[in-house]
Amino acid sequence: MRELAARSARPVAFPSAAEAAVTDEQTRTNVRLAQDTIRARRVAVAAELDDWEALRDAGAALRDRSLSRLRDLLPLLEDRVTRSGGVVHWARDAEEANEIVVRVARAAGAREVLKVKSLTTDEIGLNAALERAGLRPLETDLAELVCQLADERPSHLLVPAIHKNRTEIRDLFRERLGLEELTDEPRELAEAARAHLRAAFLRAKVAISGANAAVAETGTVCVVESEGNGRMCTTLADTLITVMGIEKVVAEWRDLEVLLQLLPRSATGERMNPYTSLWTGVREGDGPRAFHLVLLDAGRTRALADPVARPVLRCIRCSACINACPVYRQTGGHAYHTVYAGPIGAILEPQLAGPRGQPGSLPFASSLCGACADVCPVRIDIPGLLVHERGRVVRSERQGLEGASLRLLGRVFASRERYERAQRLARRLQRPAVREGRVRWFVGPLAGWGSSRELPAVPPQTFREWWADRDRA
Amino acid sequence: MRVALFVTCLADTLAPGVGRAAVTVLERLGLGVDFPREQTCCGQLHWNAGYADEATALAARFGEVFADAEVIVTPSGSCAGHVREHVPTLVPRVAHVAARTFELSQLLVERLGVEDVGSTYAGRLTYHPTCHSLRLLRVGDAPERLLRAVPGVELAELPEATECCGFGGMFSVKNAAVSSAMLAAKLDAIASSGADAVCACDASCLLHIGGGLERRGSPVRAVHLAEVLAG
Structure with a gap:
């Protein structure tokens, strides 16, 4: 399966990728500035709503309700879309979804297909599949275009080129778009991209989008965006193909009232995103003549079957958790080597990848500080789910020295006598490594600690020894 | 009121001064301090690392060691958080012990209504x-x-x-x-x-x-x- 092949190509575990990433000062500065800006905006716009916390409750509840009714909602969505003139396809995995999209695009006579920014299509590796089939995908979101021109993976769910500053983008446009006179003025950069894309919009036969949600009761698909490129794609193309994870369906039209308040405020810190496109099938003389909705599983029913992990499917891809994350702040998104980076990626990727996924270093890429959970608009207990995923890793993979040490430590803590003996033993064993009350040799697992920190030695008297002395006195 | 001190394995072994200071503060406020010697670790380390079996056993052990305590106080927000938020789920029968566990500042300000503990600092x-x-x-x-x-x-x-x-x-x-x-x-x-x-x-x-x-x-x-x- 190509989906799994793509995932198992993950070249390095997070700790080593991160070790390199933390030395990239340019990226870290860019990420820090972007995080600071978006964080401040999110806090400000969330504070504007008196019922923000209630909205988060409602968001969590309506997503849970949808997830518990997928069996009914998805056929209802299919029925409504079909009745409105659309065609619904079901894809078990990435490979099936890519085949469907390629088949539809070819039948529509396209050589070039326009892309609305879509994580789901990144997840299934659609662009590569299109290229293999001789079709040219063109990303139309500015930052996605930057990543495509640079042949780089997006490093953030919502701000894909967060790792790049405008000087770097100017150089890229100069080289790839042949614009030698370009400056790094944001207006000029945007204008260059606009001119490049406008011609493509006007000749578009096929456009491909993801979906932020789909309403089962009406058969309406929803895409939110900021630049208008999505609106261009969903209205100008002859054929529109939407690839949507099955978990994105909501029951009722009014559910959008909650989601469309939560999403932009959590995502970009805006009260409302500039463009919200909603369409139901096709209409004579208005917009695309053909609409195809590809409903993608690719691990979602597996996640649904895990009662602890299931809430990960509430995610509305706002990336507030990523913007809040102090780990992401230091490494940027590329260190994760996944489509979904940051805290949400660390709990979503292992679920989507399933048992044949790569060894799990991602669930451990967190200090469990909880900043992510505090901002999640649908109240996913991200630290709790990270611990859950850690447990799955610990149970399924050999943990070597760490596993042996922790199991031994568990036995030590299980008995007061063993614990007190261990304290005394540590004091004796540390002697050769201790000077002036500090550990001086950092061997084995302690090497990482010693790289940036001193460590006090076990002192001559533990607390309990002091207490016992005092008790006797 | 008597309080049982849960000093934490880390402070007991590597930062005993923290435990001694907690005793000083509590006694100065007129509280009787007990130190149940059977205590070791609440299991937070194992829980966070993904070792649920060990964490569950240690959570149960924590509940048994402190079963008779009226109030349990610990100089650690992290251990108190684990005990209060995770232990009841891991071992429901010791939930009442978890609910009587407080971090030091939480005990002083929220539970006892004390802000001035009579100390000085420069x-x-x-x-x-x-x-x-x-x-x-x-x-x-x-x-x-x-x-x-x-x-x-x-x-x-x-x-x-x-x-x-x-x-x-x-x-x-x-x-x-x-x-x-x-x-x-x-x-x-x-x-x-x-x-x-x-x-x-x-x-x-x-x-x-x-x-x-x-x-x-x-x-x-x-x-x-x-x-x-x-x-």
């Missing part, structure tokens, strides 16, 4: 709210209220105070590079606060922050809330 302090005290246990501003009530404490604001220091238990070893980068950002913030000591209510985070300050050769000290209140 110096400029900056307060780092540890993640689990802030977001798991939600102690709010209890530690700062206690600090403000200490004559001689000058509180300096810590920039980006709620940002994690990068300790995270096993995280500090398994992801040492990121942990160190997070620590560097925290140490820079501490330096820019102009304080001569950084205060927090977790000996574990302070071990990491203090170890980092020392490695840098910084004159700034890491002190536990209990140590300031015991002065």
Whole structure:
């Protein structure tokens, strides 16, 4: 399966990728500035709503309700879309979804297909599949275009080129778009991209989008965006193909009232995103003549079957958790080597990848500080789910020295006598490594600690020894 | 009122001064302090690392050791958070013990309504709210209220105070590079606060922050809330 092949190509575990990433000062500065800006905006716009916390409750509840009714909602969505003139396809995995999209695009006579920014299509590796089939995908979101021109993976769910500053983008446009006179003025950069894309919009036969949600009761698909490129794609193309994870369906039209308040405020810190496109099938003389909705599983029913992990499917891809994350702040998104980076990626990727996924270093890429959970608009207990995923890793993979040490430590803590003996033993064993009350040799697992920190030695008297002395006195 | 001290395995073994300070503060307020000697570890380390079986056994053990205590107090936001928020799920039959467990500042301010504990201090302090005290246990501003009530404490604001220091238990070893980068950002913030000591209510985070300050050769000290209140 190509989906799994793509995932198992993950070249390095997070700790080593991160070790390199933390030395990239340019990226870290860019990420820090972007995080600071978006964080401040999110806090400000969330504070504007008196019922923000209630909205988060409602968001969590309506997503849970949808997830518990997928069996009914998805056929209802299919029925409504079909009745409105659309065609619904079901894809078990990435490979099936890519085949469907390629088949539809070819039948529509396209050589070039326009892309609305879509994580789901990144997840299934659609662009590569299109290229293999001789079709040219063109990303139309500015930052996605930057990543495509640079042949780089997006490093953030919502701000894909967060790792790049405008000087770097100017150089890229100069080289790839042949614009030698370009400056790094944001207006000029945007204008260059606009001119490049406008011609493509006007000749578009096929456009491909993801979906932020789909309403089962009406058969309406929803895409939110900021630049208008999505609106261009969903209205100008002859054929529109939407690839949507099955978990994105909501029951009722009014559910959008909650989601469309939560999403932009959590995502970009805006009260409302500039463009919200909603369409139901096709209409004579208005917009695309053909609409195809590809409903993608690719691990979602597996996640649904895990009662602890299931809430990960509430995610509305706002990336507030990523913007809040102090780990992401230091490494940027590329260190994760996944489509979904940051805290949400660390709990979503292992679920989507399933048992044949790569060894799990991602669930451990967190200090469990909880900043992510505090901002999640649908109240996913991200630290709790990270611990859950850690447990799955610990149970399924050999943990070597760490596993042996922790199991031994568990036995030590299980008995007061063993614990007190261990304290005394540590004091004796540390002697050769201790000077002036500090550990001086950092061997084995302690090497990482010693790289940036001193460590006090076990002192001559533990607390309990002091207490016992005092008790006797 | 008698309180049972849960000193935590880490403070017991590596930072006994924190435990001694907690005893001083509690006794000065007229509380009787017990130290159930059978105590070891609440299992937080194992739980966070993904070792649920060991964590469950230790949670049950915690419940048994402290079963008779009227009130349990611990100088750790992280351990109190684990005991209060996770232990009842792991071992429901000891939920009532977990509910009687308080972090030191939480016990003093919320439960006893005390802010002035009768201590004095001389110096400029900056307060780092540890993640689990802030977001798991939600102690709010209890530690700062206690600090403000200490004559001689000058509180300096810590920039980006709620940002994690990068300790995270096993995280500090398994992801040492990121942990160190997070620590560097925290140490820079501490330096820019102009304080001569950084205060927090977790000996574990302070071990990491203090170890980092020392490695840098910084004159700034890491002190536990209990140590300031015991002065």
